[in-house]
Amino acid sequence: MTLKNMLMWDETLFRDPDIFEIDYIPDQFNYREGQMRELAFLLRPGIKGSRPLNALLKGTPGTGKTTSVRKIFSDIRDIPSKMIPIHINCQVENSRFMILSQIYRQIKGHNPSAAGNSYKRVLDSIAEILLAEDRVLLVALDDANYLLFENELNKVLYLLLRSHETYPGTRIGVMVIISDMDVDLSRELDVRVTSVFSPTEVYFPPYSHDETFQILKERVMQGLYPGVLSEALLEVVVDHTLRTGDMRVGIDMIKRATMNAEKDAMREISQEHIHEAYKISRFLHLKYSVLSLRREEKELLKILIELSQSDEQLTSGEVYLIVKKKLKLGYTVYYEALRKLDNLRLINLQFRDGRGRTRLINLRYDPDKIKLYL
Numbered sequence: 297m298t299l300k301n302m303l304m305w306d307e308t309l310f311r312d313p314d315i316f317e318i319d320y321i322p323d324q325f326n327y328r329e330g331q332m333r334e335l336a337f338l339l340r341p342g343i344k345g346s347r348p349l350n351a352l353l354k355g356t357p358g359t360g361k362t363t364s365v366r367k368i369f370s371d372i373r374d375i376p377s378k379m380i381p382i383h384i385n386c387q388v389e390n391s392r393f394m395i396l397s398q399i400y401r402q403i404k405g406h407n408p409s410a411a412g413n414s415y416k417r418v419l420d421s422i423a424e425i426l427l428a429e430d431r432v433l434l435v436a437l438d439d440a441n442y443l444l445f446e447n448e449l450n451k452v453l454y455l456l457l458r459s460h461e462t463y464p465g466t467r468i469g470v471m472v473i474i475s476d477m478d479v480d481l482s483r484e485l486d487v488r489v490t491s492v493f494s495p496t497e498v499y500f501p502p503y504s505h506d507e508t509f510q511i512l513k514e515r516v517m518q519g520l521y522p523g524v525l526s527e528a529l530l531e532v533v534v535d536h537t538l539r540t541g542d543m544r545v546g547i548d549m550i551k552r553a554t555m556n557a558e559k560d561a562m563r564e565i566s567q568e569h570i571h572e573a574y575k576i577s578r579f580l581h582l583k584y585s586v587l588s589l590r591r592e593e594k595e596l597l598k599i600l601i602e603l604s605q606s607d608e609q610l611t612s613g614e615v616y617l618i619v620k621k622k623l624k625l626g627y628t629v630y631y632e633a634l635r636k637l638d639n640l641r642l643i644n645l646q647f648r649d650g651r652g653r654t655r656l657i658n659l660r661y662d663p664d665k666i667k668l669y670l
């Protein structure tokens with residue numbers, strides 16, 4: 297095909313490409329009825345104006361937590377309700393000030409005034425609105441594992457859940473969403489928070505083989521023309537998806553495989569198209585984790601990559617000597633950054649027996665792959 301013909305080519309295998317977008321909310325959302333019911337039960341008091349019950353949603357990435365919350369929030373907005381539901385993506389809004397500003401923005405439709413440049417002022421304004429309008433606030437902290445650094449989760453929960461002490465009459469409920477199953481919140485939260493935060497836990501188990509197959513099949517039927525992806529090859533996609541445990545990988549693979557087939561001007565996806573797609577889609581997690589890092593965390597990761605080229609086992613103590621010189625970070629900030637990389641599963645931090653605080657550091661991905669996103 298000439299380049300011109302390629303640009304003009306308007307045949308597509310996608311019936312609706314939006315179906316495979318990352319923020320698409322599916323109409324068909326099966327296998328999560330139990331969790332949705334439980335959430336509805338917890339939130340129900342908020343509709344009438346009481347404080348909703350707090351919830352902790354747990355489950356590995358891509359098990360439908362965000363989608364469940366978005367669907368319930370959309371239902372709440374459709375009925376007469378005193379509750380204002382606010383969804384916060386903590387990968388993006390990762391400090392107390394940013395979260396409060398985002399809550400304000402979602403309520404008012406614009407930024408807090410420039411004069412309100414402290415979290416306290418923003419919280420004052422939010423409380424004022426809630427009291428004046430007799431509204432209840434429900435805040436979903438999605439991917440709250442990103443707030444486990446620098447004590448942000450404690451700070452945010454403290455402000456939201458104890459707001460009635462500072463602003464009597466305010467009612468705020470919180471949903472904390474965690475996708476890292478190794479996180480033990482009871483160890484992360486301090487007493488001032490746990491004394492007011494005893495959430496009901498709602499668990500999102502990984503999807504089974506059959507569930508994954510049905511969910512992906514539904515997407516294919518909606519998003520692609522008939523015959524583009526055979527059931528046998530869909531099985532291959534399902535196997536890869538189960539291996540990563542994240543439904544997003546399957547959805548992304550189907551999109552990429554279809555684009556690969558289009559590029560070859562084929563009407564059907566082949567095994568090779570899927571194979572090529574998986575090479576990229578399996579790194580979805582890596583990509584989003586690296587993109588969410590702060591500047592100094594990225595710099596630290598670069599140093600770890602550089603040092604990992606030698607055969608020496610990396611230890612936290614030795615790496616610090618280099619980090620101190622190159623990045624001028626204090627030990628606490630450095631150690632927090634290491635912990636974050638470990639939490640995001642970019643590195644593995646392991647205790648070494650009998651050597652005090654020093655830890656062994658191993659990269660979890662091929663350094664060349666990480667570099668692609670740095």
Ligand SMILES: Nc1ncnc2c1ncn2[C@@H]1O[C@H](COP(=O)(O)OP(=O)(O)OP(=O)(O)O)[C@@H](O)[C@H]1O
Binds near residue numbers: 356359511543
């Ligand atoms: N039961 C389901 N039916 C249809 N699509 C689903 C279902 N569960 C998950 N998905 C799809 O899988 C993708 C990931 O789901 P979602 O973002 O809700 O997961 P999550 O548990 O919030 O992940 P993370 O912890 O990484 O934020 C989304 O594109 C969503 O539409």
